Amino acid sequence: MEEIIQGFIEAVRLIASGDPGLVAIIVLSLRVSGIALLFSTMAGIPVGSLLGLSRFPGRKLVIALLYTGMGFPPVVVGLFVYLALSRNGPIGQIGWDALPALFTPGAMIVAQTIIAFPLVAGFTMAAVMGVDPNLRRQVRALGATRAQTVWTILSEARLGVVVSIIAGFGSIISEVGAVMLVGGNIEHRTRVLTTAIVLETRKGNFDLAMALGIILLALSFLANAAMLRLQGKTFDE
Amino acid sequence: MEEIIQGFIEAVRLIASGDPGLVAIIVLSLRVSGIALLFSTMAGIPVGSLLGLSRFPGRKLVIALLYTGMGFPPVVVGLFVYLALSRNGPIGQIGWDALPALFTPGAMIVAQTIIAFPLVAGFTMAAVMGVDPNLRRQVRALGATRAQTVWTILSEARLGVVVSIIAGFGSIISEVGAVMLVGGNIEHRTRVLTTAIVLETRKGNFDLAMALGIILLALSFLANAAMLRLQGKTFDE
Amino acid sequence: MSEPIYQLDQVAKAYEGRQVLSIKHLAVQQGEILAVVGPSGAGKSTLLRLLNFLEPPSSGVIRFMGVRFGAAGSVPLSLRRRVTTVFQRPVLLNRNVQANVAYGLRLRRQQRGNALVEAALQQVGLEAMARQHARTLSGGEAQRVALARAMVLHPDVLLLDEPTANLDPYNVRLIEEIVCQLNREQSTTVVLVTHNVFQARRLAHRVMLLLEGQLIEVADTTTFFESPEDSRTRSFVCGELVY
Amino acid sequence: MSEPIYQLDQVAKAYEGRQVLSIKHLAVQQGEILAVVGPSGAGKSTLLRLLNFLEPPSSGVIRFMGVRFGAAGSVPLSLRRRVTTVFQRPVLLNRNVQANVAYGLRLRRQQRGNALVEAALQQVGLEAMARQHARTLSGGEAQRVALARAMVLHPDVLLLDEPTANLDPYNVRLIEEIVCQLNREQSTTVVLVTHNVFQARRLAHRVMLLLEGQLIEVADTTTFFESPEDSRTRSFVCGELVY
Amino acid sequence: GDEPTPTAEPVAGTRLILATTTSTQDSGLLDYILPVFEEAYGIDVDVVAVGTGQALELGEDGNADVLLVHARALEDAFMAAGHGVRREDVMYNDFVLLGPADDPAGIRGMATAAEAMRTIATTEAPFVSRGDDSGTHVKELSVWETAGIPPEGDWYISAGQSMGAVLTMADEQQAYTLSDRATYLARTLEGTELEILVEGDPVLFNPYGVMAVNPDKGPHIQVDLANTFIDWLVSLPAQQMIAGFGVEEFGAPLFTPDSTAWRDAHGGE
Ligand SMILES: Nc1ncnc2c1ncn2[C@@H]1O[C@H](COP(=O)(O)OP(=O)(O)OP(=O)(O)O)[C@@H](O)[C@H]1O
Numbered sequence A, B: 001m002e003e004i005i006q007g008f009i010e011a012v013r014l015i016a017s018g019d020p021g022l023v024a025i026i027v028l029s030l031r032v033s034g035i036a037l038l039f040s041t042m043a044g045i046p047v048g049s050l051l052g053l054s055r056f057p058g059r060k061l062v063i064a065l066l067y068t069g070m071g072f073p074p075v076v077v078g079l080f081v082y083l084a085l086s087r088n089g090p091i092g093q094i095g096w097d098a099l100p101a102l103f104t105p106g107a108m109i110v111a112q113t114i115i116a117f118p119l120v121a122g123f124t125m126a127a128v129m130g131v132d133p134n135l136r137r138q139v140r141a142l143g144a145t146r147a148q149t150v151w152t153i154l155s156e157a158r159l160g161v162v163v164s165i166i167a168g169f170g171s172i173i174s175e176v177g178a179v180m181l182v183g184g185n186i187e188h189r190t191r192v193l194t195t196a197i198v199l200e201t202r203k204g205n206f207d208l209a210m211a212l213g214i215i216l217l218a219l220s221f222l223a224n225a226a227m228l229r230l231q232g233k234t235f236d237e
Numbered sequence C, D: 001m002s003e004p005i006y007q008l009d010q011v012a013k014a015y016e017g018r019q020v021l022s023i024k025h026l027a028v029q030q031g032e033i034l035a036v037v038g039p040s041g042a043g044k045s046t047l048l049r050l051l052n053f054l055e056p057p058s059s060g061v062i063r064f065m066g067v068r069f070g071a072a073g074s075v076p077l078s079l080r081r082r083v084t085t086v087f088q089r090p091v092l093l094n095r096n097v098q099a100n101v102a103y104g105l106r107l108r109r110q111q112r113g114n115a116l117v118e119a120a121l122q123q124v125g126l127e128a129m130a131r132q133h134a135r136t137l138s139g140g141e142a143q144r145v146a147l148a149r150a151m152v153l154h155p156d157v158l159l160l161d162e163p164t165a166n167l168d169p170y171n172v173r174l175i176e177e178i179v180c181q182l183n184r185e186q187s188t189t190v191v192l193v194t195h196n197v198f199q200a201r202r203l204a205h206r207v208m209l210l211l212e213g214q215l216i217e218v219a220d221t222t223t224f225f226e227s228p229e230d231s232r233t234r235s236f237v238c239g240e241l242v243y
Numbered sequence E: 001g002d003e004p005t006p007t008a009e010p011v012a013g014t015r016l017i018l019a020t021t022t023s024t025q026d027s028g029l030l031d032y033i034l035p036v037f038e039e040a041y042g043i044d045v046d047v048v049a050v051g052t053g054q055a056l057e058l059g060e061d062g063n064a065d066v067l068l069v070h071a072r073a074l075e076d077a078f079m080a081a082g083h084g085v086r087r088e089d090v091m092y093n094d095f096v097l098l099g100p101a102d103d104p105a106g107i108r109g110m111a112t113a114a115e116a117m118r119t120i121a122t123t124e125a126p127f128v129s130r131g132d133d134s135g136t137h138v139k140e141l142s143v144w145e146t147a148g149i150p151p152e153g154d155w156y157i158s159a160g161q162s163m164g165a166v167l168t169m170a171d172e173q174q175a176y177t178l179s180d181r182a183t184y185l186a187r188t189l190e191g192t193e194l195e196i197l198v199e200g201d202p203v204l205f206n207p208y209g210v211m212a213v214n215p216d217k218g219p220h221i222q223v224d225l226a227n228t229f230i231d232w233l234v235s236l237p238a239q240q241m242i243a244g245f246g247v248e249e250f251g252a253p254l255f256t257p258d259s260t261a262w263r264d265a266h267g268g269e
């Protein structure tokens, strides 16, 4: 326990010091995971809604794949992205400038987007399927377009949808295997909280690692509290 | 892409070879994650139901903590478990034999249980909250005990509950940071698929790593398909 | 007459500060059919929720078979299981019809449930639909399944919240006959909420009027309809003329 | 008489192989009130779902204002928005009353929605409940909110599925007056499903009888009740006597 | 001696990707010397610290410009395959055989690593191996071979992890292990209970080399910067810094400079 307490003290000290290196790491963590979350939400919510609300051949297979995607090891995602973006890989060879290069935040965003997507889509699907099917009918009868219907159903299922986003965020802000591989944990450039934790653990600096872990948890607690606040009254129902 | 294709070929070759080392790794992966999932389901479903169905002071805080737990970096969980079970740690010092030692599958199960728990509990909560509150009333009016009421609501929310278990499974079968730390990736003893993947990646054997990743995905696809089959008709509704 | 099965004293229920029910005194007799009438929002469904112990009263005491149920109270399971409700809006489980009707029996781990279920479905005219999924039923079918599900439990007290609201004349008559028969043969106590004053007149031994949560008058059926004491009862009874 | 607003030809609907509706021919006239009666499970609600384009018929064609709606078809939004339904079982959004009533207007991005919503709530007697959460409404209150939500859209066709099933005599009269007024002043076409033959008689210009999905008879109200052609109509009308 | 003056012009704001083994980063060496280079040349060095095999793979894939590793045989193979255009010796440190203070196998002070490891094997005292094909692992295997013992059995723990993790494990398990001195010394600051039991055997020599990746791999390869970096790294001032690194903290240097220039300058010693 001593080391955990030590970690707490260290965490407070670190934050109080306002060390610019630490601030940069925090900002990068939030930026990378925030953007990745945005992308995977933008893709995952429509896909989840589609799977939840439509019936088409092959749907079950897609669902099973999505569920499997929830267990996609981040390292393997990282490896895929690495091989794809690698300079002698298929995309890297095109040399197209708009594409993210390895060892840049862009590559990390790509990997994290892929990791968060199945969680967001899968849970959105489950949430949407939990909405009374009669509601859909009623909403259409009131003149909703297809898009408006989906929007209303999502808003009825907002608790589940918000949880899906929270889970997606949780899965990437805490992820290390993929960002380590495609980001490279380069100081001042691609070092995020989790890779910093791994580095410090490797160095045997357990209290510093613990301190960074505590900071990470505090950040995600704040992010979740903010989301709960946005989600509003849903919790009192 | 070449390496990805190479990975596929390698994966097929590996499986066909029936290499006993590989089989042992697969069996251990499934055993550790299976047991951890069992524990976290046994804890997570009751906790999720309680949070979804009862109102008590501090509930919102518990929910926010649970959500934060979804973003608990596995490495940090690993670190906690490591420090707790360490020779010099509070539990390690007791030297109680029933407790799992570091670098054993037992320690890995402890870490994975902690990792999967918030996902299972959080999604169960969301699923249960999505059930029509009038149903609860109706079920009680038909003479259900407290436990029977909860059971019925869980069975109405079974889609969401199954997804919560699938997500829990996905989060731990693919997890690497914590099992690496507390398990030690010891050959023949605590090496599981994910740690083997990391090892091969570090060695630069990207195609072998990819092959192991593909095997891992295939396994979790099969596990999910089995769960979907158990869950039965829910998908056609 | 024997002890009343329910005895309510100074019972009030408020939601978010708004008092929606307030009954100074009411006794429900063992074996009677008591009809509850009153306009929309009068508190009728709320009263049934209290009588089925689903919510505690905000204040006051309900005595059921001598056992108190107050603001902080709860009622033992064995007693609770003597009462059941068919809600205004049928809530069916996401299973087929047979499983819905068997549900209460399964909760009580009763043997020979299947025969009972089949008989109940036959009574409400739905034996052919046993395997249909509950979600696909028509409004009236759902209402009859909910009734069968309650009946099959042979409760001492049956609380019915507008059980024929969604039914056609033929089925209304069917249900009414079932209720009368239960009351007659098994001396089931019935509290029947209905907006249909004809139905109250046909079935009830006594009728009570709720207005904005207040018990205005409770009297035996003939008195209630023909020589009510309260002028508001008289005008409510006249409202029936729209039928 | 002008073109009929709806024209149904050889329309059938089957679920899982069971045919629940089968109508050879039916025309609904612009501006009329057509009552649909029939026993539970006859297919009345199914008919309304087809008329609101919520499900396509399994076979046959529905023509609405001249536009075809067949097994594979869909109807343009602008046309679809001329029709709305108040379902048998009111489905309210998980919001407050005001937001529920405003919902359809918001879909259409209509200005001055608030005034319309307030007026509609006043008409159904719920102006005091605008801020209450829809989930906590009583059965009759929910039904009136659902009606207000439809009314406020001023549809050309209003499909009502037992809109007064959960209401007391006073409110029944209120709703019936609103329906008549809409029909009279805005010449709204109304298709009214009701199990209450008195109500059909009071409101409808024409009445039709469905039995097991078959259209047995459709005739103007007096003929239907006093000199029906089909013997089954006669016996159904006699069934009314239970009221 | 005459110090070679670096000639390449500083290229402002340019990235040089250095793939290296974790030991150089984890020991703190790079944090110590790189800022000086970056300051002097205006070049940003991005350090990607990974396993030896992965570092070489990064070079082979053209995802790094310069490599700093310790695995002589693999380095030679890398050059022979044409993946690199230049290789220079940089420095060396040495491996040490570590174990718990009470030394259950009784190897303390043995003269050769092979003898000590044979003793460990015969007493079946736990031994933690890197097991990851790293330079350290390769060295360990060669010692086993010299000792004539195949490392197998319950006592032999193949961890497949980085040096830091292996040290943590050995400490926790009261086991023996082979480590590079730099990582071990850095770890003593964190209170490891492992002690050096055998050192100084010439077979435990651990040379580091630097290689520039072949610019054929693509126009993005910063071969000029890589050469600038290599020139600097083997130059006397840089070598001097390497010699000084760790003296303050541990009382002895962690790495011994060993570039050609350094050897020339200190040839007699
Ligand atoms: N949970 C709640 N929160 C706030 N108000 C409530 C709640 N439940 C019921 N009410 C209000 O209490 C009043 C009585 O409701 P109740 O359901 O008992 O009426 P009712 O007599 O059954 O009416 P109806 O005939 O329309 O079903 C209504 O005005 C309703 O809006």
Ligand SMILES: Nc1ncnc2c1ncn2[C@@H]1O[C@H](COP(=O)(O)OP(=O)(O)OP(=O)(O)O)[C@@H](O)[C@H]1O
Pocket: C132, C136, C137, C138, C139, C140, C141, C166, C167, C168, D015, D016, D020, D038, D039, D040, D041, D042, D043, D044, D045, D046, D047, D088
């Ligand atoms: N999705 C469905 N799958 C299978 N059967 C269905 C489905 N929907 C409706 N039915 C059946 O079709 C028949 C007609 O249903 P409908 O809801 O139209 O009846 P209704 O005339 O409105 O009856 P009620 O007066 O009881 O509401 C019913 O027997 C019902 O069980």
Ligand SMILES: [Mg+2]
Pocket: C044, C045, C046, C088, C161, D138, D139, D140
């Ligand atoms: Mg009610």
Ligand SMILES: [Mg+2]
Pocket: C138, C139, C140, D044, D045, D046, D088, D161
């Ligand atoms: Mg119907």
